[in-house]
Amino acid sequence: MVRFWEQRAKRGIVTEHPEWEEEMAALRKELKKGIHKHFAGSLAIRMVDSGSCNACEAECNALSNPYYALERLGIHFVASPRHADVMLLSGVMTFNMLPHVLDAWEQIPEPKWCIILGDCPLLEAPFTQTYAIKGPAAAHLPIHHHIPGCPPTPEEIIEGLLAFLKTLG
Amino acid sequence: MTSSRLIARYAIEHADHFEVITRYADTTETLHLPKKAPILSSLAAEHPAAIWFERKMQDDFGLRLEGAWDTRPLVQQEYFPSNTHPLLASFDATQSLTPIAAHPYPYETVDGDGVFEVPVGPIHAGIIEPGHFQFSQAGERILHLEVRHFYKHRGIEKMLEGTNPLHAWPIVERISGTESLAYQIAWRDILLQATRTELPESLRCYHALLLEMERIVHHLTDLGFIPNDAGFGTALAIASRLAEDARRQLKRLTGHRFGFGAVRQDIPAAYDPQQLLAWVKQLEQELQTFSDWILDVPSLWDRFDTTGILSHDDARTYDAVGVVARASGLPLDRRDTPWYRELGWECITETGGDVAARFHVRLREMAQSLTLVRHLAEQVVPIDTEKWGTIKDGRYEAFVESPLGELYLTADLKEGKVKRFFVRDPSFVNWQVLHRMMPGNIIADFPLINKSCDLSYAGNDL
Numbered sequence: 001m002v003r004f005w006e007q008r009a010k011r012g013i014v015t016e017h018p019e020w021e022e023e024m025a026a027l028r029k030e031l032k033k034g035i036h037k038h039f040a041g042s043l044a045i046r047m048v049d050s051g052s053c054n055a056c057e058a059e060c061n062a063l064s065n066p067y068y069a070l071e072r073l074g075i076h077f078v079a080s081p082r083h084a085d086v087m088l089l090s091g092v093m094t095f096n097m098l099p100h101v102l103d104a105w106e107q108i109p110e111p112k113w114c115i116i117l118g119d120c121p122l123l124e125a126p127f128t129q130t131y132a133i134k135g136p137a138a139a140h141l142p143i144h145h146h147i148p149g150c151p152p153t154p155e156e157i158i159e160g161l162l163a164f165l166k167t168l169g
Numbered sequence: 170m171t172s173s174r175l176i177a178r179y180a181i182e183h184a185d186h187f188e189v190i191t192r193y194a195d196t197t198e199t200l201h202l203p204k205k206a207p208i209l210s211s212l213a214a215e216h217p218a219a220i221w222f223e224r225k226m227q228d229d230f231g232l233r234l235e236g237a238w239d240t241r242p243l244v245q246q247e248y249f250p251s252n253t254h255p256l257l258a259s260f261d262a263t264q265s266l267t268p269i270a271a272h273p274y275p276y277e278t279v280d281g282d283g284v285f286e287v288p289v290g291p292i293h294a295g296i297i298e299p300g301h302f303q304f305s306q307a308g309e310r311i312l313h314l315e316v317r318h319f320y321k322h323r324g325i326e327k328m329l330e331g332t333n334p335l336h337a338w339p340i341v342e343r344i345s346g347t348e349s350l351a352y353q354i355a356w357r358d359i360l361l362q363a364t365r366t367e368l369p370e371s372l373r374c375y376h377a378l379l380l381e382m383e384r385i386v387h388h389l390t391d392l393g394f395i396p397n398d399a400g401f402g403t404a405l406a407i408a409s410r411l412a413e414d415a416r417r418q419l420k421r422l423t424g425h426r427f428g429f430g431a432v433r434q435d436i437p438a439a440y441d442p443q444q445l446l447a448w449v450k451q452l453e454q455e456l457q458t459f460s461d462w463i464l465d466v467p468s469l470w471d472r473f474d475t476t477g478i479l480s481h482d483d484a485r486t487y488d489a490v491g492v493v494a495r496a497s498g499l500p501l502d503r504r505d506t507p508w509y510r511e512l513g514w515e516c517i518t519e520t521g522g523d524v525a526a527r528f529h530v531r532l533r534e535m536a537q538s539l540t541l542v543r544h545l546a547e548q549v550v551p552i553d554t555e556k557w558g559t560i561k562d563g564r565y566e567a568f569v570e571s572p573l574g575e576l577y578l579t580a581d582l583k584e585g586k587v588k589r590f591f592v593r594d595p596s597f598v599n600w601q602v603l604h605r606m607m608p609g610n611i612i613a614d615f616p617l618i619n620k621s622c623d624l625s626y627a628g629n630d631l
Contacts, residue, residue: 004462014410047296051321054627055346055427060296061390062416065409079294095266096246096320097299100291126339129263130324131255151346153426 014066042074043161046084046108050101050137051094055151056118060088062154075161081107086164090117090151092127093135105141113144115164118151125150174501175488176577177593178212178222180230182258187230192566192577202232211237218488218601222593229256229326244319244630247271255327262327277315279305284312287612291320298626302615309611314604321630329590334360334560334582337590342429345594345628350376350383351571353432355578355592358567363582364558371550375436377509378545379419379428380569381538385452386415387572388531388538391623395528396463398617399472407459411452418448435554442546449543453536460532473525477606477618480522487602491574491595493622496530497522503570512544513537524621560585571595573625594628 047060060077063070070076078084081104093101105114114137119125121137137143145167147160174194181188187207189200202209209232212219224243226232231254234240242249248268254260278286285306291299301317325344329337341356342349354376361368393408416426422445423431463469479489484497494501500516517533519526566579574595581589599622606618 003458007458048292049298049321051323052298052627053343053346053349054298054625055343055349055429057296057298058347058390059426062409062413064405065413066406067410067413077296091321092323094320094322095249095268096322097291099248099268100299100320104292126343127323128328128340130328131260131262131264131266132322132324132327134265150343150429151427 042076043086043165044076044078044084045086045088046081046104047077047088047090048081048101048104049091050089050097050121050135051091051133052118052120056090056120059151059154059157060117063157068154068158070158073158081105082109084108085112087112087114087141088117089114089121089137089141092120092123092125092133093137093140095132095134098134098140102140113164114141115145115147115160116143117147117157117160118149120150122146124148174485175212175216175219175598176575177579177591178219178226179579179591179593180226180232180256181581181589182230182256187232189226189232192579207232208235209233210235213237213239216488217486218598221597221601228254230254231257241275244322246319247274255324260327262324262330274317276303276317277305277313278303279312281307283307290317300626304607304612304615306612309613311607311610311612311615314607314615316600316603318600318626319630321627323631325592325631326590329587332587333585334363334580334587335557337587338430338433344592344631345625346427346429347387348383348571348573348576348594348625348628350379350428350431351569351576352578352592353428354380355567355569355576357432358569359565359578359580360557360560362565362567363560363563363580365561366555366558369552369554371548371552372436372554374545374548375440376432378542378549379423379431381541381545382415382419382422383428384538384572385535385542386412386419387623388535389415391531391620392459392528392535394623395473395524395531395617395620396469398620399469401466401469404459404463404469411455411459414448414452418445421445436549436551438551440549440551442549445546446543449539449546453539456532456535456539470525472614472617473528474521474523476524476614477610477621478521478523479602479606481520483602483605484522487605488598489602490598491571492527492530492534493574493599493602495519496526501575503568503575509541512541514541524617527621573623573628574599592628592631594625594631596624596626596629599624600629 049057087105087108116137123135145164147157149156176192178191186204187202191198211223211234220239223234227234228242228244248271250266250269287304287306290301299320303315304311305313341352344352389408389412393405396404419428420426479497481498484494484499490501495518498518498520500518502516504514517530519529560582562583564581569576576595577593579591580587
């Protein structure tokens with residue numbers, strides 16, 4: 001255990017990795033401003049997977065690693081749609097998920113926004129249309145913003161959230 | 170006397186009959202069912218995990234099950250039109266189905282005074298794929314769990330029918346994003362057989378290296394998330410940093426953080442083993458520190474030890490695979506070949522069958538994967554690869570040890586097109602054994618037990 005703390009002290013804070021420091025600082029400044037204006041300090045996101053390959057989810061999980069540390073920007077993922085400002089939707093919108101996605105959307109209190117994540121919700125990922133797919137998401141929900149990529153990288157997701165906040169002006 | 174391990178059971182439609190193929194570890198059995206009365210005898214009494222394969226055939230083709238204790242729909246949920254069998258040739262793949270008035274799904278329940286149900290899902294609290302868990306509870310104790318999936322069913326099998334196998338890559342790569350390289354290697358093996366092509370050794374080493382990189386990312390992620398589900402967030406902070414480093418290495422190698430597209434492309438001309446080896450060395454040291462530290466946290470092991478035990482017998486009866494099987498003492502690993510043994514690979518097993526055992530297996534496999542990467546990295550030399558030859562019709566199959574376990578992929582190719590595509594993700598069998606780990610555990614430990622198995626929903630649901 002002592003060795004652990006030695007190592008820990010030696011390593012310092014990896015979040016300030018030189019590779020990311022400058023960019024994140026600029027992002028942080030802009031994001032914080034946007035968040036204060038519209039969400040009184042924080043942005044709560046309910047992530048919903050409507051039939052993805054799980055890569056978008058893996059990248060959203062990566063947002064919490066010490067390199068990206070999303071929560072320091074006041075953005076966090078919440079467990080219930082009732083705590084959320086934003087639904088972040090990934091996947092092709094399967095026949096089986098559609099009613100549950102709409103249910104989750106209904107549970108988010110106003111004002112609310114839907115951001116689609118990755119190429120799937122636009123049906124621009126390589127999957128072709130089948131009986132089991134009810135996408136694109138826009139056929140069922142008002143879409144406010146899109147973060148493209150297959151999957152978008154954690155950096156692109158954060159930049160996408162920033163761009164979304166800018167649209168609220 | 171039980172027959173050998175059941176790997177998969179699936180159907181193929183022909184003009185006048187259905188062919189049902191039952192793939193065991195050492196043999197394949199074929200049945201022909203007349204279309205007028207397609208009645209299939211269930212194997213579930215002997216192989217409980219056969220039931221999902223059979224219920225799937227019932228949904229997909231309209232086969233009728235005989236001697237099955239469970240004939241509920243599997244893939245087709247509450248709103249799915251009745252008498253609709255999407256894998257029949259007469260069913261138009263792209264047609265849009267109209268939801269019907271919901272017909273409720275009767276969950277497996279336990280009766281008794283004070284017994285209550287806890288439905289969880291399909292949307293979960295964290296950033297996780299959707300699926301439903303129905304618990305029967307006596308207070309905090311779990312009496313029974315039913316796992317209900319297929320919310321993410323995209324119709325992958327039907328989607329690939331009629332495509333040119335060489336054009337199927339982008340879809341196969343995205344069936345299960347966190348096992349993408351395993352799926353790609355399985356598809357590579359199908360194409361190699363179909364085109365009678367030999368794989369150059371350098372390319373074999375490169376793909377094997379990528380597969381280990383995928384396993385490293387996967388296991389590192391789990392080494393953080395499993396303790397996190399026991400309330401030990403520090404481990405997640407450390408392991409998620411290491412996992413991010415590994416993912417960046419994968420991007421450096423393939424140009425993509427998940428390696429999408431990597432197997433169909435050549436080895437990058439700029440391939441440089443030195444940088445990779447430096448990272449391996451650093452990770453080996455960090456892993457040692459991580460391991461020394463986490464093995465010495467008694468309050469954490471108090472949560473891991475004896476939690477969610479899967480007995481050796483249950484693992485075998487349910488035909489479990491992968492980390493789940495190995496942690497219960499079953500030495501099952503598709504890398505068990507002379508080629509891998511020469512690289513220093515050995516099957517890693519534990520006997521406890523609990524969360525602790527599954528954590529130990531991952532920890533030890535991580536170290537082994539790093540050794541494999543070190544050995545493979547030097548053997549990769551960028552080479553010019555030939556184009557695929559002509560596709561020969563036939564039935565081909567491939568096995569790959571994905572980070573989750575044994576992946577089985579098979580394809581019937583006819584007139585240069587995919588006639589039938591079938592894949593059994595390791596999760597498809599392991600999900601069916603999950604409920605055997607529950608009785609006697611408290612519901613608060615479910616996320617921990619589930620995470621210790623880390624199964625795929627996308628690969629399972631197709």
